Amino acid sequence: xxxxxxxxxxxxxxxxxxxxxxxxxxxxxxxxxxxxxxxxxxxxxxxxxxxxxxxxxxxxxxxxxxxxxxxxxxxxxxxxxxxxxxxxxxxxxxxxxxxxxxxxxxxxxxxxxxxxxxxxxxxxxxxxxxxxxxxxxxxxxxxxxxxxxxxxxxxxxxxxxxxxxxxxxxxxxxxxxxxxxxxxxxxxxxxxxxxxxxxxxxxxxxxxxxxxxxxxxxxxxxxxxxxxxxxxxxxxxxxxxxxxxxxxxxxxxxxxxxxxxxxxxxxxxxxxxxxxxxxxxxxxxxxxxxxx
Amino acid sequence: xxxxxxxxxxxxxxxxxxxxxxxxxxxxxxxxxxxxxxxxxxxxxxxxxxxxxxxxxxxxxxxxxxxxxxxxxxxxxxxxxxxxxxxxxxxxxxxxxxxxxxxxxxxxxxxxxxxxxxxxxxxxxxxxxxxxxxxxxxxxxxxxxxxxxxxxxxxxxxxxxxxxxxxxxxxxxxxxxxxxxxxxxxxxxxxxxxxxxxxxxxxxxxxxxxxxxxxxxxxxxxxxxxxxxxxxxxxxxxxxxxxxxxxxxxxxxxxxxxxxxxxxxxxxxxxxxxxxxxxxxxxxxxxxxxxxxxxxxxxxxxxxxxxxxxxxxxxxxxxxxx
Numbered sequence: 042x043x044x045x046x047x048x049x050x051x052x053x054x055x056x057x058x059x060x061x062x063x064x065x066x067x068x069x070x071x072x073x074x075x076x077x078x079x080x081x082x083x084x085x086x087x088x089x090x091x092x093x094x095x096x097x098x099x100x101x102x103x104x105x106x107x108x109x110x111x112x113x114x115x116x117x118x119x120x121x122x123x124x125x126x127x128x129x130x131x132x133x134x135x136x137x138x139x140x141x142x143x144x145x146x147x148x149x150x151x152x153x154x155x156x157x158x159x160x161x162x163x164x165x166x167x168x169x170x171x172x173x174x175x176x177x178x179x180x181x182x183x184x185x186x187x188x189x190x191x192x193x194x195x196x197x198x199x200x201x202x203x204x205x206x207x208x209x210x211x212x213x214x215x216x217x218x219x220x221x222x223x224x225x226x227x228x229x230x231x232x233x234x235x236x237x238x239x240x241x242x243x244x245x246x247x248x249x250x251x252x253x254x255x256x257x258x259x260x261x262x263x264x265x266x267x268x269x270x271x272x273x274x275x276x277x278x279x280x281x282x283x284x285x286x287x288x289x290x291x292x293x294x295x296x297x298x299x300x301x302x303x304x305x306x307x308x309x310x311x312x313x314x315x316x317x318x319x320x321x322x323x324x325x326x327x328x329x330x331x332x333x
Numbered sequence: 334x335x336x337x338x339x340x341x342x343x344x345x346x347x348x349x350x351x352x353x354x355x356x357x358x359x360x361x362x363x364x365x366x367x368x369x370x371x372x373x374x375x376x377x378x379x380x381x382x383x384x385x386x387x388x389x390x391x392x393x394x395x396x397x398x399x400x401x402x403x404x405x406x407x408x409x410x411x412x413x414x415x416x417x418x419x420x421x422x423x424x425x426x427x428x429x430x431x432x433x434x435x436x437x438x439x440x441x442x443x444x445x446x447x448x449x450x451x452x453x454x455x456x457x458x459x460x461x462x463x464x465x466x467x468x469x470x471x472x473x474x475x476x477x478x479x480x481x482x483x484x485x486x487x488x489x490x491x492x493x494x495x496x497x498x499x500x501x502x503x504x505x506x507x508x509x510x511x512x513x514x515x516x517x518x519x520x521x522x523x524x525x526x527x528x529x530x531x532x533x534x535x536x537x538x539x540x541x542x543x544x545x546x547x548x549x550x551x552x553x554x555x556x557x558x559x560x561x562x563x564x565x566x567x568x569x570x571x572x573x574x575x576x577x578x579x580x581x582x583x584x585x586x587x588x589x590x591x592x593x594x595x596x597x598x599x600x601x602x603x604x605x606x607x608x609x610x611x612x613x614x615x616x617x618x619x620x621x622x623x624x625x626x627x628x629x630x631x632x633x634x635x636x637x638x639x640x641x642x643x644x645x646x647x648x649x650x651x652x653x654x655x
Contacts, residue, residue, distance in 0.1 A: 076451060124619050131626030134397070138579050141572055142618030149611040265458065265568060272455045307466035310459030314445070317456055321448050 046176045048298045049291065054182040054251065056290020057189035061244035062267035063274070063282040064196065065117075065237025071213040071277035072233050074133060078140040079120055080241060081264020082147035085257060087113040087242025088249040089151060095163045102165040102250070106188070109246035110239040116147075117238025121231055144260075151257035159256040162249045185247045192240060193283055199236075200279060209233060213277065262306070266293075269313045275326025284324060288312075348501055352494050359493035371489060373601055378492035379553050380593040382499050384577040385586065386546025389503065391575065392584035393512065394539040395519030396446065397454040400461030401547055401574045404434040406566035407464065408548025409555035410474050413483050416556070418473070423486040427495075427552040434548025435541050442540035446533060449522075461571060468563040479562030480555070487556040495553070499546060503586050506542070515539050519584070580621060582628030591629055 062084055069077050087109035094105045124143045128136040169180045200206040211219040212229045220226045248263070249255045270289040274281025289309045296308040316324065363371055387401045412430030415421045421429070445456045469477045506512045514535045517525035526532050555561050573596070581592025599617070603610045621629075 070451075074451075076454070124623075127623045128626060131622075132583075134579055134583065135622045135626040135628075138576060139619050139622040141576070142615045142622065144615070145611055145618065146615030149609075149615060153608055153612070261568065265462070269455060269459060272452065276451065303470045304466055307463040310462045314456050314459050314463075317448055317452055318444050321452055323452075 044298065048294045050176060050178050050182060052291035052294035053287065054185045054290070055294060056287035057186050058244045058248050058251070058286075059263070059267050059270045059289050060283045060286025061189050061192065061240045061247070062263060063270040063286040064193070064279060065241045066268050066271040067274070067276055067279060067282035068209075068233050068237045070271070071279075072209065072216075073125075073129075073230060075125065075136050075140070076268065077120075077125075077234075077237075078137065078264070079124070079143035079147060080140075080237075080267070081260030081262075082144050082151075083113050083116055083120075083238045083260075084241040084245040084248070084263055084267075085151065085255075085260035086116055086147065087245030088255045088259065089155060089245075089257075090242070091246030091249050092160060092162055092255050095165055102184075105165065106243060106246045109242040111242075113242025113245070114235045114239040117234040117241075118231055120238075121234040125234075126227075126230075148257050148260065155257065157257060159254050162253045162255060165250060181251055185251055188243065188247060192243060196236070196240070197279065205229070205232060266306075266309055269309055272323055273313050273316055275323030278323070278325045281323060281325035348498075351501070352498060355497045356490045356494050359490040363489035373598060374489060375487065375492055375553075375557050377594055377597045378496040379550050379557065380574070380577060380597045381496050381590055382546050382553070383550040383574050384581075384589045384593040385499055385503050386543040386550070387574045388578045388584065388586065388589040389506070389515070389539050389546070390543040392578055392589070393507065393519060394515040394536055396536055396539065397450065398457045398540075398543075399454045399568070399571050399575070400457035400459075400464075401543075402566040402568075402570035403457075403461035403464040404438060404544040404547035405551035405554065405570070406468060406561075406563065407437050408434040408551030409561050409566070410468060410480065410551075411548070412552035413480050413555045413561065414473060416484065416486065417480075417482055423556065426486075426556070427549055430552030430555075431545045431548035434551065435545040438540045438544025438547075439537060442537045442544075446536040446540065458568065458571075461566075461568065465563045465566060468566075475562075477563065479560055481560060483555055483559045483561070485556065485559050487553050492553055492557075495549065499549075500586065500590065507586060511535065511538060516584075576618060580618075580628055582630035585628070585630050588628055588630035595629075 062080065065080055065083075066077065069075055069080075090112040091105040091109040094100045094108045095102075100108070120140070120143050124139045125136060128139055166180070170177050171180070171183075200209060208219065208224045208229050209232070211222065211224055212226060216226060219229075244263075248259075266289055267286065270285035271282045272285070273288060274283070274285025276282075292308050292312055293305050296302065296305040301308065320326075362374075366374070383401065383405060386404075387398065390396050390398050390401075408430035411433035412426035415426040415429045416423055441457075441460055445453060445460070448456055468474050474480055514525070514530045515538075517528075517530050518532050518535050522532050551566075558565075577592040577596045578589050579592070580596060581590065582588030599614065600610060603613055606613060
C-alpha cells in the first residue's frame with residue numbers, strides 16, 4: 042500500500058508532463074482537426090533552450106522555464122506560418138505530412154547543433170526529499186506538479202473567461218460561423234499554436250530537470266504518448282487531455298510496480314486501444330453524429 | 334478486340350508472360366548492374382510492395398493507418414523463423430510472412446476498424462508500438478539484440494517478379510467490384526452503406542490485403558538485410574511508407590510507385606550532403622505538400638490521359654481543329 046501511494050506520486054509527476062504536452066495536441070486538434078506531429082520536437086526544443094540557458098548562462102529555474110516557453114512559442118507560431126497556413130485549404134493528410142516534415146527537420150537540426158548524445162541537465166536547485174506520512178515526495182516532483190497545475194489552471198481561466206478564449210471556443214465549434222461573427226480566424230489559430238507550444242516548451246524544461254537527460258530524439262516518444270493521452274481523454278477536450286495525461290503517466294509507473302517495466306510503452310497504448318473500443322470518442326470526448 | 338481483352342484466359346496468359354519477361358530482364362540487369370545500384374533496386378521493389386499495400390488501406394479505402402511497419406515486422410520475423418528456425422524453403426517463408434501479417438491485420442482490423450479517422454490512426458499507431466515492444470521482449474525473435482543468421486536468399490528477379498505481380502493485382506483490384514466498393518467507402522461511408530455496401534467487410538478486406546503486402550515486403554526485407562531488429566520497424570518507418578503514398582498521390586497506383594521510387598532514391602541522391610541529408614528531406618516534404626498538396630500525380634488519371642491522347646490523335650487525323 043505504501044508502495045502504491047509512492048508510485049501514485051511518481052505517476053502524478055510524470056503524468057503532469059504528458060498532460061502539458063497533450064493540451065497542445067488537443068487544442069490544435071479541437072480548432073483545425075490537425076495532428077501536429079512536430080509537437081514532440083517543440084517540446085524537445087523547449088528542453089534544449091532550458092538546458093542552454095541553465096548551463097551556459099547560469100540562469101535560475103524561472104528564467105530557464107520562461108525562456109523555454111518563449112522559444113517554443115515562437116517556434117510554434119513559425120511552424121504554423123510556414124508549414125500549416127499554406128495548407129489550410131488542402132486535405133488534412135497533406136497538412137499532417139507537412140508537420141512530419143517539420144518534425145524530421147527540427148530533430149535533425151538539433152542533432153547538427155548539439156550532437157546526437159544525451160546531455161545532463163545542470164542542477165538548478167538542490168533536490169530535497171520530504172516525507173509526508175508514509176510516502177516521500179521530492180522537491181522536483183512538487184515543482185513539476187505545481188507548475189503543471191498552475192499552467193493548466195491559467196489555461197482553463199483563459200479559455201473560459203477571456204475574449205480570445207471565447208473566440209477560440211467559437212472557432213472550435215464552427216470555424217465559418219465564427220468567422221462571420223467577426224472572429225479573426227487566422228489570429229485565433231496562431232494563438233492556439235502559440236499557447237499549445239509554450240505549454241510543450243514548459244513540459245520540456247520540466248522533463249529535462251526531472252529526468253536529468255535531454256537529447257534530440259526525446260520528442261518522438263513523448264509526443265506519441267502525449268498524443269495517446271489526448272485521444273484517451275477525448276481529443277478536442279481540454280479537461281480530457283489533462284485527465285488522459287495523468288492516466289498515461291500513472292499507468293506507466295504502475296506497470297513498473299507490477300514488474301512489467303519492459304512492457305511499459307505497450308501498456309499505455311494497450312489501455313488506449315481498449316478504451317477506444319469501449320468508448321470510441323475517448324473518455325470526455327463528445328460523440329458527433331455524422332450525416333450524409 | 335474488346336472480347337479478347339476481357340477473356341480471363343488471355344488475361345492470365347498475359348500476366349504470366351509479363352512475369353516471365355520481368356524475371357528474365359531482372360536476371361539480365363542483376364548481371365550487369367553495379368552492386369550499389371542493385372541494392373537500391375532491391376529496396377525500391379520492397380518499398381513499392383509496402384507502399385501499394387498501404388495505398389490500398391489509406392488511399393483506396395481511406396483508412397489512415399500509422400502502423401504499417403508493424404505488419405512488415407510480423408512478416409519479417411515470421412519468414413525469418415520459417416527459414417532459419419524451421420528450415421523451410423524461402424518461397425514458403427515469404428508466403429508464411431504474408432499470411433501471418435494478413436492474419437494479424439484481420440484480428441486487429443476487426444475491432445479497430447469501427448473507429449474512424451484519427452482514432453483509427455492512433456489505434457494502429459498504438460498497435461505498432463505494442464508489436465515492437467513484444468518483439469523486443471520475445472525469446473524466439475532474439476529480443477532487442479535482433480534476429481541473427483538470416484540467409485541472404487532474396488534475388489533481384491524474385492523481388493521484381495513479386496513487385497510486378499503486386500502492381501498487376503492492385504490494378505486489377507482497383508477496377509473490380511471490390512475495388513469500387515472500397516472507393517465508395519473512402520468517398521462517403523454513410524452513403525456507401527445506404528446503397529448496400531458492407532463497409533466493415535470491405536475495410537477488413539483492404540486491411541487484410543494491405544497487411545499481406547506488408548508481410549511479403551517484410552519477408553523480402555529480412556532476407557535482403559539478413560539481420561532484423563525491432564527498432565527497424567519503428568514509428569518513423571510507418572511514416573516513411575505513408576510519405577511515399579501521399580507524395581505520389583493518395584489512391585493512385587502509378588503515383589504510389591513513383592512516390593516509392595523517389596523517396597527510396599532521394600536519400601541516396603542527397604548522400605553528398607552527409608549530415609544535412611535528413612534536414613533537406615524534411616524540407617522537401619514540407620515544400621512538396623505546399624506546392625503539390627495532392628501528391629505528384631494526385632487527381633491525375635493515367636488511363637483517361639492515355640485514352641484522351643489517343644482520341645486526340647484520331648480526331649486530328651479526321652481533320653478536327655485542336
